[in-house]
Amino acid sequence: MSQHYFNKILIANRGEIACRVIRTARKLGISTVAVYSDADKNALHVSMADEAIHIGGAPSRDSYLVYERVIDAAKKTGAEAIHPGYGFLSENAEFCKACKDNGIVFIGPPVAAIEAMGSKSAAKTIMEKAAVPLVPGYHGDDQSRDVLKQAADDMGYPVLLKAVAGGGGKGMRQVWSESEFDEALAAAKREANNSFGNDDMLVEKYLTQPRHVEIQVFCDQHGNAVYLFERDCSVQRRHQKVIEEAPAPGMTEALRTAMGAAAIRSAQAINYEGAGTVEFLLDSDGSFYFMEMNTRLQVEHPVTEMITRQDLVEWQLRVAAGEVLPATQQALSLTGHAFEARIYAEDPDNDFLPATGSLSFLQPPQNSTHVRVDTGVLQGDEVSVYYDPMIAKLIVWDENRDKALQRLTKALKEYRISGITTNIDFLYNLANSQPFRDADLDTGFIEKHHEAIFHAGAADLEKELPLASLYLILEQQQQARKKRAQSHDANSPWFDANGWRLNEAPGHRFQLQIHQQVYTVVAEQLGTGSNSRYAITVNGKTVLAQGQLQGTELSATIDGHQLRASVAAYEGSYSLYTQHSALSFSEVKPDLGDTDTGTDSGGLNAPMNGTMVALLVEADAAVKKDDALLVMEAMKMEHTIRAPADGKVIEFYYQAGQLVDGGAELVNFEVVE
Ligand code: ADP
Numbered sequence: 001m002s003q004h005y006f007n008k009i010l011i012a013n014r015g016e017i018a019c020r021v022i023r024t025a026r027k028l029g030i031s032t033v034a035v036y037s038d039a040d041k042n043a044l045h046v047s048m049a050d051e052a053i054h055i056g057g058a059p060s061r062d063s064y065l066v067y068e069r070v071i072d073a074a075k076k077t078g079a080e081a082i083h084p085g086y087g088f089l090s091e092n093a094e095f096c097k098a099c100k101d102n103g104i105v106f107i108g109p110p111v112a113a114i115e116a117m118g119s120k121s122a123a124k125t126i127m128e129k130a131a132v133p134l135v136p137g138y139h140g141d142d143q144s145r146d147v148l149k150q151a152a153d154d155m156g157y158p159v160l161l162k163a164v165a166g167g168g169g170k171g172m173r174q175v176w177s178e179s180e181f182d183e184a185l186a187a188a189k190r191e192a193n194n195s196f197g198n199d200d201m202l203v204e205k206y207l208t209q210p211r212h213v214e215i216q217v218f219c220d221q222h223g224n225a226v227y228l229f230e231r232d233c234s235v236q237r238r239h240q241k242v243i244e245e246a247p248a249p250g251m252t253e254a255l256r257t258a259m260g261a262a263a264i265r266s267a268q269a270i271n272y273e274g275a276g277t278v279e280f281l282l283d284s285d286g287s288f289y290f291m292e293m294n295t296r297l298q299v300e301h302p303v304t305e306m307i308t309r310q311d312l313v314e315w316q317l318r319v320a321a322g323e324v325l326p327a328t329q330q331a332l333s334l335t336g337h338a339f340e341a342r343i344y345a346e347d348p349d350n351d352f353l354p355a356t357g358s359l360s361f362l363q364p365p366q367n368s369t370h371v372r373v374d375t376g377v378l379q380g381d382e383v384s385v386y387y388d389p390m391i392a393k394l395i396v397w398d399e400n401r402d403k404a405l406q407r408l409t410k411a412l413k414e415y416r417i418s419g420i421t422t423n424i425d426f427l428y429n430l431a432n433s434q435p436f437r438d439a440d441l442d443t444g445f446i447e448k449h450h451e452a453i454f455h456a457g458a459a460d461l462e463k464e465l466p467l468a469s470l471y472l473i474l475e476q477q478q479q480a481r482k483k484r485a486q487s488h489d490a491n492s493p494w495f496d497a498n499g500w501r502l503n504e505a506p507g508h509r510f511q512l513q514i515h516q517q518v519y520t521v522v523a524e525q526l527g528t529g530s531n532s533r534y535a536i537t538v539n540g541k542t543v544l545a546q547g548q549l550q551g552t553e554l555s556a557t558i559d560g561h562q563l564r565a566s567v568a569a570y571e572g573s574y575s576l577y578t579q580h581s582a583l584s585f586s587e588v589k590p591d592l593g594d595t596d597t598g599t600d601s602g603g604l605n606a607p608m609n610g611t612m613v614a615l616l617v618e619a620d621a622a623v624k625k626d627d628a629l630l631v632m633e634a635m636k637m638e639h640t641i642r643a644p645a646d647g648k649v650i651e652f653y654y655q656a657g658q659l660v661d662g663g664a665e666l667v668n669f670e671v672v673e
Contacts, residue, residue: 005321006030006081009107010074011049013085014064015376016393017299018045021083024313033077035070037063039386044376051077058386059609059661064088067095074104081105081320083313087388090296093118107320109274109295116270117293121164121202127290130269132262135281135289137204139164149181151203158206161185163192163199169239170195174206194657209442210281212236213248213288215263216304216312219272220319226329227260228304228312234441235430237352238637242423242446243430244300245339246307248282249401249439259288266293275301275316284442299342299393302374306338306397337404338397341412341427345389348426349454349515353639354389354607356662358382360419361570364392365411371396383420385608385662391422401439405431413577418570425575425582429453432580464583465512465538466545466558468576469521471567472587473508473534474549511588512538518588604641604669608662610634612654619649622672629667632660647671 009025010033011018018034022045025032034049039058046052053073056063063069067089074082082104084090093114099106108114117123121139128134137159138151152159152175161184163171171192173184189199216228232248233241247256263278270293277298279291301312315326345355362379365371375392383389394415396407412428430436433452435445446453508523524535526544533546547556554565554576568575573586613631617623627643630652650668654660 005317005323006079006105008033008050008077008079009081009083009317010035010070010077010079011045011083011085012064012067012070012089013083013087014040014043014045014387016374016390017085017297017376019048019376020374021085021313022048024311024317027311028314028317030317033073033079035064035073037386039382039384043381044378053077058384060088060386067092067098070095071098071102071104075102079104081107081317083107083316084296086296086299091117091294105320107274107316109270109272109276113270113272113276114295117295119164120162120166120292121200123292124202124290126269127266130265132266132269132290133288135204135207135291137202139202143200145182145185148185148201148203152181153178155203155205158208160204160206161188161201162204163188163196164202165196165198165200166192167196171199171201207281207283207289209444210234210283211248211442212241212279212291213251213259213282214277214279214298215259216298216301217263217267217272217276217278218312218315218319218325219267219274219276220325221273221322222324224325224328225264225267225272226325226327226332227263228308228310228332229334230256230259231300231303232441233300234443235436235445236443237446239443240637241300241342243339243341243427243436244303245337245401245404246303247334247337249441255286255288262288262290266290274319275312299390300340302372302393302395303338303340306372306395307334307336308332309335336397336399337401338395339404339408339431341394341408341431342390342423343392343394343415343417343427344423345383345391345420346423347421348423351640352423352637354385354634355421356383356385356389356607357420359391359417361416362418363414363416365394365414370398370407371411385606387608389608391417402437405437413566413582416568416570416575418573425584426453428577428582461514461539462541463558463561463563464576464578464581465514465519465521466536466543467554467556467563467565467578468512468514468574468583468585469510469523469536469538470534470545470547470556470558471549471554471565471574471576472510472512472521473523474547474554475569476508478549508534512585513588514583514585604629604644604666606632606634606660606662606664606666607639608634610639610660610662612656612658612660612666613638614656615652617649619651622646622648629669632666634662641666644669645671 008031011021022032032049034046034052035055036046036052037058055069089095093111096106096111124134124139136155158176161173171188173188175181175184193199211234213230213232215230219225230248231244231246233244235243266278267276275297277294280288281291282288305312347353359381364373372395373392394411396404398404398407409431415424430453435449510521512519519538521538526533536543536545543559545558552566556563565576565578576583611633613633615630616628623643625643625645628640629643630641632639647670650670652667
């Protein structure tokens with residue numbers, strides 16, 4: 001490509017998406033301007049850009065959301081266009097308008113298109129006119145209880161009440177029978193009022209096992225429109241996407257064409273320009289219904305790039321510069337299969353509570369034609385309370401779903417992060433589960449297959465606890481052998497890890513921590529030398545184990561069952577990967593009085609910027625360890641904060657409804673010994 005579409009653009013975002021946009025701009029010879037907050041002075045996106053402008057304090061409302069500062073930065077640096085990324089200002093009609101007013105190109109749709117999709121009922125009215133199928137329902141102006149109730153009775157239960165101004169799954173209630181209607185309506189209205197200051201409702205038929213299938217569309221300023229096929233984003237936790245894939249499993253050519261055409265009708269109904277996504281619910285009978293249109297580039301756009309071999313950011317830049325679309329519908333084809341897994345700093349075992357802390361060790365899998373890691377962080381960076389805790393997107397491609405899935409699990413296995421709790425084991429277990437392999441997808445996938453994914457089952461631990469124990473024993477011996485080899489006194493018993501203890505039978509006793517649980521392991525060595533066997537007693541069960549450790553590869557025989565595992569180790573924390581599962585554990589070292597209890601467990605500080613939703617106990621009332629104390633909402637999700645020990649709350653520092661800064665202390669808690 002010889003042409004420069006713009007000489008210089010500003011990226012009004014941070015993290016992986018800012019880095020992603022900069023990569024394409026560089027490829028096209030376009031200069032880039034980054035903006036950054038106090039917390040992001042040394043961030044990767046800042047160092048990647050040609051120039052960077054400081055725009056304010058760490059909380060996004062003091063920096064990334066202050067659009068006047070973003071526009072000033074563009075003017076100051078002579079940027080001709082602004083790429084908003086996703087989130088932050090990307091769907092803010094006022095910002096889009098301010099760009100225009102200042103002679104800056106907004107790399108996105110026109111103001112009117114953003115506005116048209118702002119209200120769920122107005123959007124449904126537009127789509128109805130454009131003959132786009134809608135979930136059967138009522139989205140009229142008459143908001144009286146009787147009209148809403150009649151609509152629900154007529155369509156039959158279950159129904160879903162949805163806030164017209166809603167977003168992020170808020171102001172939404174399922175109603176399973178007529179008798180629940182009034183209570184659900186009151187609750188949905190209350191929540192909508194609190195969140196959006198508008199309690200208007202629409203009523204929809206509630207689909208019980210839908211898939212979330214969305215279509216990527218692109219329109220230029222010359223009336224051309226294409227769709228770049230679909231993505232299946234059914235695997236969600238609390239309506240937030242976890243793993244996305246393209247194409248959608250089981251998609252027929254006829255359905256793809258019908259959904260593509262409907263998506264284009266949606267976009268054209270609002271005179272769309274640029275990249276957009278039309279989200280549909282796909283029912284088990286092949287019916288599909290418009291849900292909403294996102295007027296920006298989506299987080300999960302890379303899976304589309306992988307199967308179409310197109311650079312969607314390049315498309316955005318070309319369209320924004322007034323060019324015609326880079327390809328016609330006929331010229332577009334899809335090849336192979338791609339997955340994206342979102343790697344988050346969060347604790348899946350604790351309600352996906354966001355985690356914060358330092359990425360003390362970070363080793364992503366190698367990039368290749370099959371593996372792509374989109375990230376905005378480097379080893380040593382902080383995941384702070386201020387922003388979305390996504391660490392990276394892991395994207396894989398291969399010629400079919402099975403092969404791509406194998407790439408995904410392999411890459412997850414190779415993804416090594418220490419210093420912070422992540423969802424990698426959870427993703428690995430999810431991707432490896434039989435229902436996911438079978439592509440048995442719907443939006444209730446995670447709840448439905450909770451057991452298989454969360455791996456809390458005692459049966460799994462029964463195998464893994466001895467395996468993890470054996471690993472630690474063999475690793476200790478390996479270390480001791482190394483030390484002995486380096487030592488002048490090769491026979492010194494101080495370097496002998498063969499269970500050597502003064503006045504004791506040869507044995508090992510140590511403690512393993514898995515999630516919050518500590519297990520005491522007693523291992524008795526039978527025989528000596530490298531072929532020793534061990535009687536390992538843990539969690540009330542004794543097994544006979546024997547094994548070999550070579551580097552990170554463990555081959556073991558446990559009660560006659562031969563197993564292989566790889567182990568990633570970093571500073572006393574380990575991840576053990578077998579063919580079917582992943583397990584993170586650490587060795588509990590004896591308390592020497594200065595133990596660091598860790599900062600990533602959520603504790604009694606706000607996990608991130610958010611709002612207090614509810615206080616669940618009375619001040620001064622006795623509570624038990626792990627009792628729920630309060631609910632906070634952050635990043636579109638509710639998080640329950642639990643008692644760290646038996647004790648009582650002396651004082652809550654925030655009341656329901658109050659804004660809370662990330663990191664702020666939430667309660668004064670007294671531990672009762
Ligand atoms: P929000 O804008 O608040 O995120 P959406 O309308 O996009 O709300 O819906 C979010 C999620 O809720 C969807 O991805 C889907 O999982 C579920 N959902 C929405 N509408 C329905 C429906 N009519 N039936 C079943 N599930 C639905």
